Structures are given as C-alpha cells and as structure tokens.
Amino acid sequence: MKRLFLAFLFTGSVTTAVMAQSAQYTEAMTKQTSDLDSSSIFTAEGLQQKANTFERIADAEKSQWLPYYYAAYMQVMQAFTLKDKSGIDPLADKAEANLDKAEALSPKNSEVACIRSLVATARLTVDPMSRGMKYGPEAASLLEQAKSFNPENPRIYMLQGQSLLFTPEQWGGSKSKAKTTLELALEKFAAFKPESSIAPHWGEPYTRKLLEQSQQ
C-alpha cells in the first residue's frame, strides 16, 4: 500500500514536469534518447559527444531535470570505458554535479539515485582495495534508496542483478541470485511505462544480455 502511494506520488511529480516542455526540447531529447540502448554509442568518444549534447540542452533549458540526468548517465558510462583510471574521479565529479542539479529540480527521484549508485561504483573501480569498504556499500544503499522512491523502476533491479553477477561469491555475489533479480527486472521492464517518450527507458536489452550471462 505504501509503495503504491509512493509510486503514485512519483508519477504525479513527473507529469507536472513534463507539461512544461517545449516542442523544440521534446524533439531534441527524443533524438538524443532514441539510441541509448544501441551499443554503437558506447565508446569513449560517442559517450562524450552525447554527454556534451545533453549538457548543452540542460544549460539552455535550466528547468528540466532530464538533460542533467542523461548527461550524468553518459559521463558515468564514459568513466567506465576509461583505461587511465586517473580520469575517473574528474568525470564522476562532473556527473555528480549534474545529478545535484537534476535532484534539485526533481527531489527523491529513483532514476537519479540509480545513476548515483553507478557513480559510486565507478569511484570504487579506481582503487578497489582501499575504496571498496566505502563505495561498495554506498552503491548498494543508493539502489535501496532508489527502491524506496519508486519500487517499480526496473533499472534498480537491473543494476542489483549486475552487481550480484560481477561480485565474487565470497563477497555476497551469486549467479543464481543474479538470475532471479534480473528476471524480476525484466518483469518490471514489461510493466514499466515511461512517463513520456523522453523519460528514462533504457536498459532492457542490456538486462537480457546480463541474464544470458547469469545462465552460463
């Protein structure tokens, strides 16, 4: 019941935000968000280009949380592609600054919390030995926070499944648990209706890929 109520609240806040959009904004965002599930953009250059474009839109609009959110998403994904780990923290700083702006415009946002969790994971990879104790639990608790904001967000379960899949068993990872969580994620994807054509809707193909890996 409580979850339903929260979901209802969440839906309400998104709808009001969507109403304020201009046609130019919707057009540009539709174009930019259409290929977020395509693997072709996931190169360092491609992601940077996307991040820059989203930042330009965010900067011009200033009242929309989505461009900030997408810019941060692209930046954190770019951080994961870096070979030189010294570049990760500056990108994570940038992503976090964008997420702060997104959150100021749309507080208690489940999608923003998901990207924050990815940022914590990116920071962890810089130096897993000394940062694991801090950023591991932080990444996990941010996903729990995302769940408390909107338990129907499928990307939470996708990210939880991913971390279960890639965490060694001694540390609480498990292929079978990953499989159940990813299956749950797919159920949530099936039921999930984005608030608009430009609201976050990425992740389903990637979840299927992860599920395949968990079954190997």
Next chain:
Amino acid sequence: MSNINRYLCLFIFTPLFSLAQHKISGKVTDTKKHPLPGVNIAVKGSYDGATTAADGSFSFTTTATGDQLLSATLTNYQTLELKINTAAGEQLNIVLKSAVNALRVVTISAGSFEASDDKKGTVLKPLDIVTTAGAGADIANAIKTLPGAQQTNDREGLFVRGGTGYETQTLIDGMLVRNPFYSSLPDIPGRGRFSPFLFKGTTFSSGGYSAQYGQGLSSALILESIDLPERSSSSVGVSVIGVSAGLDNLSKDKKTSYGIEADYTNLSPYFNIVKPKNAPNLGPEIIGTSVNFRHKTSRTGMLKFYGYGNWTKMGFNSNSLEYPGYTESFKLHNNNVYTNLTYRENIGHDWHLYIGASFSSNTDNINADTLLKNPAPSLIKVRSDLSQTRVMFYKNLGRFSVLRLGGEYQYAEERSAFNENKANFSDNYTAAFAEGDIYFTPSFVGRVGGRAEYSSVLGEMNFAPRVSLAYKMNNYSQFSVAYGDYYQKPEPQYIRFNRNLGYMKATHYILSYQRVAMDYTFRTEVFYKKYTDLVKTTPAYNNNGSGYAQGVELFWRDRKTFKNVDYWVSYSYLDTKRDYLNYPFRVQPDFAANHTASIVYKHFLPKLSTNLGLTYSFATGRPYYNPNQPTDKFMSDRTMTYNSVGVSASYLTSIRKAFTIFVLSVSNVLGNKQVFGYHYSTDGLRRDEVVPNVPRFIYLGMFMNFGIDRRQDVINNL
C-alpha cells in the same frame, strides 16, 4: 539499423528554413598548441554546438543570428566564453587555459609522508598501514618501512634520522599524546596503544614539520581521526593472543555517532607453547578500552571526543648477568588513560576555529629484584599527568593560501618514587604560533611560520622559525626545501634531578624531490640536522651535548608493473654522531644504523580473495658499548646486520551476514638471528646479547564485522 535511424533523424530534424543557418567552425588547442578533443562548444542559450574531434576541430550549424556568446568547456580547463557574430563565417581559433585543480596545486611535502583517503596524490592510503606484512597492524611498525625511520626493534618509539624515540611526538587531532606506546620491559618494545582503523589520515614527518607543532626534535606522527562512520556496525575478533569487540552507532540523521571498543590480550597461553627466552612471571595481560563520540553541530561544525584506557601487567624472569646463578625478576603494572575533545567550526568571513582539550595520565609500577638475594626489591613508581588545551584560528586567503594563528597551554605533573625517594616536578608550558601558506602561483608555495614557547620548569623561552618552499614543475613532479629550528624539553628523568637544564635544540635542512603519478611514486630526500644543547650526564647534568645527522633517502612505490601487485622499496643512508649522556666524545649512537632498507610487497589474489604480504627489512650493524675497550674506542664495536622477513596472508570472505577476515602473520619467517646490542656485567667479564624475546611470532586471528544498518541487511539477503 542504427545507420538508417541516423539518416532518418537527420532528415526529420533538419529544419526546413535552412536559409537562416550559419556554419560555425574552428579548432581548439591548449596553450602549448596541442589540439584538444572532447571540448563542448555551445552557442549559449541554444542547443546548438558540437564536440571537438581528435584534432581539436569542430563544425556545426546554428539558427541563431547576430552577436552570440560561444562557450568552450572541457574538464580540467577553464571555460572560455567569446563573442562571435554568426554571420562572420570565420575560422575560430580557441585556446583553453588549464584550470587549477587539486592535482596541479603544489603542497608542502619536504620531510613528510602522508596517508590519506581525502586528499589526492598522497603516497600512502590508511589501509596500507594495516596491510603491511610484519607490522601487525601497528602504525609505528608500518612506518618503520618508510625512509628515515630506523629498525630499532629492541625499544619502543620511532627513531628518525639519527634521533631518539623521545624526539618523535605523536599527535591526535592536533593534541599531544604522551606515552603513545605500551610501557615496555627492558629490551622488549611496546606496541602503539591505538587502532589504526580510527584514523582517516596519518602524516609521518621525518623533519621540517609545521610551526603548529613543537617539542619534537626529530619527527612528528600526526594522526587525524575519522569524522562520522559510513554506517553503524559491530565487530568481534578472536586471535591466538586475545579477543576484541566493538560497536559503532550512527544516528538516523547521520549527524551523531558513538563507538565503544574493548579488547583483552593474554600472551601466557602462547608462551606456554612457544617458550620465550625469558619466562613470564606476570601476565602478560592487557585490557584495552576506547570510546568515541562525534557530532556534526552544523553543516561546517564538528565535535569529537576520543578516549582510551589501558591496563597492562607483565613481568619476566631472566638469568642474572651481575650475579651468575641468580634470577632477575622484573614486573610492571601500567595504567594509562587518554582523552581528547576537539571542536571545529567555520566562524564566518573565511575564518575557522579549532579548539581542543585533552587530559592523560600514565602510571608505571615497577618491581625489580634479584631473587633470593639481598638487597630488597627496587620499587619504582612513575606517574605523569598532562592536561592541555589548544586554540587555533585559520583563515583562507584567496583560493589556496591559509593563515594560521594559535596557542597551546600544557600543565604536566611528573611524579616518581624510587623506593622511598621521591622526585616530583610540575611544568607550565605555553606556546604561540603563527604560520602562513602563501601561494605565489598555484604551483609555487611558501610556508613561513614561527613558534614561541615558554616552560616554567626550565624558566626559559625559545623562538623557532620554520620555512618551507615547494615548486611543482608539472602534474607529477615537485621540488621542496625546508628549514626549521626545533626545541624540546629534556626527558623528565633528567629534569627531575636538575632544574637548571635548558631546551635541547635541532636545526633541520631538507631538500626533496618527488614524482607522484597514479600508479607509482618516486621520492628522494637529502637532509642535514644539527643538534646543540643535548643533555649530558657527565661530569654533572648539563646542556653541553651536541651532534649532527645527515643522509640520503629513497622511496619507490609501484602499483602498475605487475598485475595485482603493489610494492615499495625504501632506503636510508644515515651518517650521525653525537656527544650526549655519558659519551666521552662524539660517536655514532647505539640506536643508529648507517644503512637501512625495506621492501614491502603486497599481492592480491582476486580469485581466492586473499591478500598476501611480505616485508623484508635490512639494517647494518649498530654500535654497542663494550667496557673492555679503551676510551678512545668507545662504541666502536658493531652488532651483526639485521635481517627480517615478515609474511602475512589475509583471506576475506563473508560468513552469513558478516564481513570476515582471517589473518595469518609470521614475523621473522626465516628465523634470522637478530642481535640489537649487548649488556655487560659491571666487571665487564660477562655479556648477554639483546635479542627478541621470541625469535619468531606466529599470529592467527579472525575478525568479523556486522553491518547493523537495516539497508545493509537487505542487501546481504538478496
């Protein structure tokens, strides 16, 4: 498919009124004319723009007309905005200046090794201290693997650059810690009293340190306690020598936390199996407790309390050197309490306030006796109480420069009794300091400061100037120089018997070069230290001692070359001589070795989630006093070289919901013979070598940490 999509998009989104379009193109470089890729070029207020390609070039069309503002943004560079006219159609040449980020800002580094998570570009991480094999999670033992520190494993304390253990001061959150080590028995060093896990930052200064600190001729170990814990948790530990338990509680609003810890160590079962050289006759037993409380008083304010209490009893029997066939008994009871309360807050106009107060008390009760022989046992009781307060104001000037002003007051009560003979004294010590970190440019900094001190028992004042300069040549390399005067009161055992003594003094000159990159660190230092006014005990107590220390040190750390391997190598060359205590003239003292080296190797096996560690330490022989030598050969004998290999393995796992670590560590694995010196009988006919009480120590322990945060439980249950 995606290509088709792209064409489709192009088609759909190409505005039909293309007449109003203007092409804008150009190239972005840095100040050295290298092309910059990835720069975000934008026409302000519109979506129009582009990202520069690998050659720095960009080109896009915009519907905006007339005078517009164009911005160029890139991480680590200053954002540039320039006015353009869209109709001009010229080729833009944009030059971005690099931004001043934390990595590029020079920091004062001469003489100091810093371990911190907060600051980037530090040489060590706090975890490195815990995971150094052979150090047994003891801060001082880990620091002995760094250049500048001696392998003096027959007495406690850090012996740095020709200085004694007394010349190193330990500070927690700016407050002095008297007796940071467990009281030791003759020839057996005591460990540090506090857990390395309590600190987020550790700075080991082997010289040239800031005017904020005083009363250490050689070195300062500056510890900074953690603020609030990440989450609530509880822990238990079991090892072959004891048990421990702890609790950390973080309030729901994440503004307040408290923690308690207790441990009990008993070495007697271990010594029943592994027979030490000298058999225990009391304990050895240690009870330790600690409490902490932390409260975030505002967005910028922080109140911290940390306190610990330790109760130790231990004693050993040894064969009497003086009276062959008899047994010497030595028993020690030690009580130690330390408390530390600090508060910091931003008081506006860029001024910050720091206030600290601390009380500590240490009591040693010693019973020394030649069993079955007259005279009666010697009873020695030494108690020192120290109360201290400290106030510091600091102000940020400009972007990086800082001005610090502060003062300290300490009241010390030193009591001692040898059988019925008492020798007590008290001291009021006041100090004031002022210091400025002045950034001439972000890559060139000077630290200029001074410290004035007055001690009532010495009835004397001193003034100590300190200056450091550091220049950063590029993102990774920097040069530093430091100069400073350092004063310290003579040790209580000398002041007790002679109130006419004055301060001892050391002057430091340091030149250092370091290169700190992401995966490796290289560092070298050259130093010269001049000692004056050292205490001499012959013919009567006086301040006529003197000496010098000079040397070269190297440090290399590499975390890249071998996969999952992190290692460091340190080497110190030390040339030192001093005339102090009962020395007839200047000689190399018995705690100094000419060459000291350490290799610390850490190997992580991800598949086994096991950390393997190996530490090798080497030191050339140290001088020792042989009464059979003529006076002109005083301290001319040398002990054998010191070799030690410590290994450790820790296996990380989870048992049910608990984070669990199993630790196995073995000191002196190869069983190398280690001789630190010799004791001679008064007649010089018999001698006894000073060796570790147990040649090899095997430690096995298990530590479990339970997160009691509800969310943590949920994650573990997934």
